Amino acid sequence: MQRYFVPSENWTDNRVIITDDDAHHINRVIRSRTGDEIICNHPNGKAAVCRITGIEKEKVDTTISEWLEESVEPLIDVTIAQGLPKSDKLEFVLQKGTELGAAAFIPVQADRSVVIWDEKKAEKKMKRYAKIIKEASEQSHRNKIPTVKNVTPLTKLVSESNDYDIKLFAYEEEAKTVDFQSFGKAVSTMRPGDRILIVIGPEGGFSSREAESLKQNKFIPVRLGPRILRTETASLYALASISYHFEELRWT
Structure with missing residues (x-):
């Protein structure tokens, strides 16, 4: 599943908005559609599976489906x-x-x-x-x-x-x-x-x-x-x- 790092200001309650190069990547490179799922990373290190609810040229709207209990960060x-x-x-x-x-x-x-x-x-x-x-x-x-x-x-x-x-x-x-x-x-x-x-x-x-x-x-x-x-x-x-x-x- 494709993963994106999203700035904290783009997280609101249960909604995550993806913009700029990442929105272009979703729209034009991997050609995702409404209903597809991606992983969004918050700057605090938490990650969530998000379902795409809307795709525009420079913006992708998603809603959080579930938070992931995972971390691959080193102990050192x-x-x-x-x-x-x-x-x-x-x-x-x-x-x-x-x-x-x-x-x-x-x-x-x-x-x-x-x-x-x-x-x-x-x-x-x-x-x-x-x-x-x-x-x-x-x-x-x-x-x-x-x-x-x-x-x-x-x-x-x-x-x-x-x-x-x-x-x-x-x-x-x-x-x-x-x-x-x-x-x-x-x-x-x-x-x-x-x-x-x-x-x-x-x-x-x-x-x-x-x-x-x-x-x-x-x-x-x-x-x-x-x-x-x-x-x-x-x-x-x-x-x-x-x-x-x-x-x-x-x-x-």
Whole structure:
């Protein structure tokens, strides 16, 4: 059943109104008809099966048939701070990271980031990122849409990181040491409800200055397996590992 995230102002008693791109999608893409059912997600995380009662060009009226007692949101609140990569790799991280359960994303301007954001284009980029995450949330049946923050210098990220329970950064030099800190060990210390911040470097990784700053501010360097991962792979490795540990391992 097709799922849509609907702003809170479009919910009134037993009625939900769908507008804009979602209305176009219902009307022109999947060609729904009056009487068809869809799932509508409220920003508070609740979802309801809704029956279409009217379809116009830019508006779809529905009534709530039943509330769903479901949630696929992870037990761990994970924020991915992604060093700005080249090309469209950030879009890939946002899409796949949303599917894997990330709660938030922070694009980070790091020393070795080749890309430097043009402030004039930032608003356009953020709108595109919001659309990618919304569509990925609908596709993966998330209950909430992850947030994407504005590009943040690493120094600012460090200074604003005190609200997290566990702070990690993927450090390729950690993979080269004998007495390394494994990501698995870090995951084993996590508990349901924890807020986790995982920082991933851009192509080329972190500079020695950045690594030292992170360590001094209680970020733990971790190895993401014995192989060196691409920047767009690292965050997905971390999210998949956490998902397996908390959502699948208990069923084995």
